[in-house]
Amino acid sequence: MIEIDPTRRDLVAAFWENPKGPHSPELQQLVNKLRFEPSMRDKYVVVCTKPYEEWTLAQLPGQRGKPIRMHTDQVFSNLNDAERAIFKLRWEAHTGQTLD
Amino acid sequence: MxxxxxxxxxxxxxxxxxxxxxxxxxxxxxxxxxxxxxxxxxxxxxxxxxxxxxxxxxxxxxxxxxxxxxYDGSYVTVPHTGAFDNIFSFTLQAFIWPTTPDKGRQALLGIWCADDENGFELFIDDHGSTALCLGDGRGTVDILRAETPMIAREWYFVAAAFDADSGEMRLYQEPLNPGPGIGTEMAVQRSASVAPSQRGATVFLMAAHNVDLDGSVIGGHYNGKIDRPRLANKSLSRAEMEAAKSATIPDALRSHMVGWWNFSRDISGTCATDISPNRLHGEIVNLPTRGMRGHNWTGREHSWRHAPEEYGAIHFHDDDLYDAGWxxxxxxxxxxxxxxxxxxxxxxxxxxxxxxxxxxRPPAGKITADAVLLISTATYMAYANMQWSMNTIFAEPKGGGITVLGRDDVFLQENPGYGLSLYDKHSDQTGVCYTSRLRPIFNMRPKTGVWSFNADTHVTDWLEKIGQGFDVVTDEDIHQEGLAAIEPYRVVITGAHPEYWTTPMWDAMVAYQGQGGRLMYLGGNGFYWRIAYHDALPGVLELRRAEGGMRYQTTEPGEYHQSFNGELGGLWRRLGAPPNTLVGAGTVGTGFDSASYYRRTEDSHDPRATFIFEGVGDDEMIGDFGSLLGGAAGVELDGANRKLGTPPHALVVARSEGHSQLYFLCPEETPFHHPVMSGAENPRVRADLLFYETPAGGGVFTTGSISWCASLAHDDYENNVARITGNVLQRFLDPEPL
Structure with a gap:
């Protein structure tokens, strides 16, 4: 299994520039690892809160019937910003390093 | 909300x-x-x-x-008759295959009302072990427990008996394959502190129990299989219980058996057959899965039609739903x-x-246009209330982007009673086999994502825009009426994703082509899975995701045959009838992150194809635009393959290219797990645009891509996708033989 190399800020910068891709093979591998989480519990998603205009960060409960946790302090006006925000949260969780 | x-x-x-x-x-x-x-x-x-x-x-x-x-959750309810009166002593027994023994209390068999704790019930307790409860409806309840948790997905024989004369209650929990990790046989008995009351209003249920006194609310739903359930009006000895395991009723037990249900009978039907003299046939509610491997399945036969006696199990789920009944x-x-x-x-x-x-549809016996739009209602039902992205760890990597939920997703997540899609798993992680339209379907709606129903309105929009009159016909109509539903039309136009086909639908399309009908297949991943509609239950279809194909969930070996009609389910390709034989192309790959374009091939300059490209330049990129991922070649792609039955004279007039590394060859396209799978590397991941003539002057036009129709409206409908589609439509409407 590949491990995330915290020194590869070049990959972070490339993602920041173009969250939707296409990515280089190395960046795609990093993105796949961040997206492929072992559980759906607490998985970050976004909920569209105004059609085509606004998306809010949220976390899945991992079990049907449970409420989705909405983070109403993190609202995005486009999906690229939402991609960056979730990438940042996952990067920090994996590496312990803060992204500015 | x-x-x-x-x-x-x-x-x-x-x-x-x-x-x-x-x-x-x-x-x-x-x-x-x-x-x-x-x-x-x-x-x-x-x-x-x-x-x-x-x-x-x-x-x-x-x-x-x-x-x-x-109210979701499946069960069997047996109408109350005099046979249930005066049951003082009793025995309940069955083989069970629990799938969520750790879920909490789950009913197996009994006449029990949870509200006033009245009656008797064999159930799985909060610790996952079998238990027997007796209640007098006046506040006294006695529960005897096996005290050993069962293991999920293992067969057990479970039985409970109560002797009203002696007051003795007994309970048995016996794994059919005992051993390390599974446990051993458990038998417990003692005197009961209460006798169940006799009140006739509460009915006998399997896999659930009555919640309220009038029986209007059912709860305690069980996840798992039940096979050979029995009810006797006597506390059977262990030896008699052994005899009651058999398929037929021994003479010595006949007078004591209240119900002897045989789920291997009438598997395609709607009732649970009781072969005891009482004939207490049960009503099966909310479509639990039938045609399932029983406790005695040997693996020698894989069709329930060939060995029904080995398919005596019904698999119940607490989230099954057929008819909301509003x-x-x-x-x-x-x-x-x-x-x-x-x-x-x-x-x-x-x-x-x-x-x-x-x-x-038009009035009976009439058509009001020469073209008919095939409305893919089977596809809409297959995807009904799909919750895959909220429950599948590879959904986000496959999509190539974060999961974006709409308000309907949130509603379904938080209100899970509205039933699942054929892409989902039940709460016990087994695959969904049935989907119904007799419930609110939140994603079969306009103003939802560009998929399924809503995606097909790109076709109605385009037809209206160009002033082309059309009738509509649905999958269900073709299934019920066969060729007659489409025979009068010169052209059948599909939507973006006509994926699910019953055998009568398939046969109708073959016959239509054989007599000169023209088919415009404007989608991708079409004609892919065989399904079945039910002969007696309207509005429901069945799918078995047998081996092969893109399986969002899987069907267990031995359970590949559709319970509705006994046919072997799965991919049409795997059944020996690849979509290539019907539309010249079959699914080769999928990707959800982006879409691409086509380029014309040498075949496009064949005089037979001239009409297709009138007004389109030789070197134009075709469909490098569109509102679904930005291209006409995208999402799910079909390719020609002579070995799979693409007609030898078929012209591949354009082929897509430039697909991303998040497109992948679909599983049935490769027998071996080599690393050259993605659209960036494997040239077979592409969409083929095809045309070929069929007998009696007919023809087939295939786009091989789900996103084709979402490009029709680009630039106010002035684009080469709309031009090509329009050229083909006009030629196909012309009665001159192709």
Whole structure:
């Protein structure tokens, strides 16, 4: 299994520039690892809160019937910003390093 | 938050037919209803724009609104008869294959009311072990427990007996394959502190119990299989229980058996057959899965038709749902003046709006256009209330982007009673085999994502834009009427994703082509899975995701045969009838992150193909635009393959290229797990645009891509995708043989 190399800020910068891709093979591998989480519990998603205009960060409960946790302090006006925000949260969780 | 929603009993109707609409308005708030003709349901900024036209009908008006409950969870209910009277001593027994023994209390067999704790029940307790409870309805309950948790997905023989004379209660929990990790046989007994009361109103249930006194609410749903359930009016000895395991009733037990249910009988039917003299046939509610491997399955036969005695199990789920059973709020009799097309009952009020689609065909015995649009209702049902992205760890990597949920996703996550799609797993992680339209379907709606129903409104939008008259016909119509449903039409046009086909539908399309019919297949991943409709239950279809194909969930070995009709399920390709034989191409790959374009091939310059490209330059990139991922070649792609039956004279007139590394060859396209799988590396991941002539002057045009139709409206419909599609349509409408 590949491990995330915290020194590869070049990959972070490339993602920041173009969250939707296409990515280089190395960046795609990093993105796949961040997206492929072992559980759906607490998985970050976004909920569209105004059609085509606004998306809010949220976390899945991992079990049907449970409420989705909405983070109403993190609202995005486009999906690229939402991609960056979730990438940042996952990067920090994996590496312990803060992204500015 | 959704507050107003509903469904209809029919989705396809002709003038004179009546459709009943069943509405739930949360908190009982009033709403207004009317009928609209839907032109385009895509309201996304890059799409053609939302378009609908009100149609005056008698149903227009204000309605009071009421909240209608929904109850999921499957079970068997046995109507009360005199045979249940005066059961003082009893035995309950069955083979079970629990799938969530750790879920909490789950009913197996009994006459039990949870509200007043009255009756008797064999159940799985909060610790996952078998238990027997007795209640007198006056507050005294006695529970005998096996005290050993069962293991999920293992067969057990479970039995409980009560002797009213001695007051002895006994319980058995015996794994059929005992050993390390599984446990051993458990047998417990003692004197009971209470005798169950005798009250006839509560009915005998399997896999659930009565919650309230009048039986209107059912709960305690069990996940797993039950095989050979028995009820005796005597406390059987262990030896007698052994005899009661057999398939047929021993003479010595006959007078004591109240019910001897045999689930291997009438597997395609709707009742649980009792072969005891009492004939206490049970009603099967909410479609638990049938044709399932029983406790005695040997693996020598894989079809329940060949060895029904080994398929005596029913698999119950606490989230099965067939018919919500709501009351009708208003009924529409289709006026003679209502032209064939796509319509919705539009509801507004209660802080919400809802549109319930239905499809109007021309009057019986008539057609009102030479072209008919095939409405892929089977596809819409297959995806009904799909919750895959919220429950699947590889959904986000496959999508190539974060998971984006809409308000309907949130509603379904937080209100899970509305049933699942064929892409989901049940709560016990087994695959969903049945899907019904007799419930609100939140994603079979306009103003949802560009997929399934809503994606097909790109075709209605384009046909309206070019002024092309058309009738509509649904999958269900073709299934029921066969060739007659499409025979009068010169051209059949599909939507973006005609994926699911019953055998009668398939045969009808073969016959249509054989007599000169012209087919425009404007999608991808079409003609892919075999399905079955039920002969007696309207509005429900079945899919077995047998080995092969893109399986969002899997079917267990030995359970590949459809319970509705006994046919082997799975991919049409795997059944020896690849879609290539019907439309020249079959699914080769999928990707959800991006879409691409086609380039013309040498074949496109064949004189036979000239009509297709009139007005299109030799070097034009075809469809390097579109409102679904930005290209006409995308999402799910079909390719030609002579070995799979693509006609030898088929012209591959254009081929897509430039697919991303998140496109992948689909599983049935490769027998070996080599690393060259992605669209960036494997040249077989592409869409083929095909044309070929069929007998009697007919023809087939295939786009091989789901996103094709989402490019039709680009640049105000002035683009090469619309031009090619229009060229083909005009030629196909021309009666001159191709």
């Amino acid at each position: 959704r507050t107003l929603f509903g469904y209809s009993d029919q989705i396809s109707a002709r003038p004179g037919d009546t459709i009943n609409f069943k509405i739930s308005s949360l908190n009982g708030k009033p709403y207004q209803a009317d009928i609209v003709r839907l032109i385009c349901g895509d309201d996304s900024p890059g799409g053609p724009g939302f378009k609908e036209t009100p149609v005056p009908t008698a149903i227009a008006g204000e309605y009071a609104g009421r909240e209608q409950p929904i 009351q009708t709020d208003f009924s529409l009799t289709i006026p003679e003046s209502m032209a064939s097309g796509v319509y919705c009952a539009r509801l507004r009020g209660a802080g919400d709006e809802e549109r319930i689609p239905f499809f109007v």
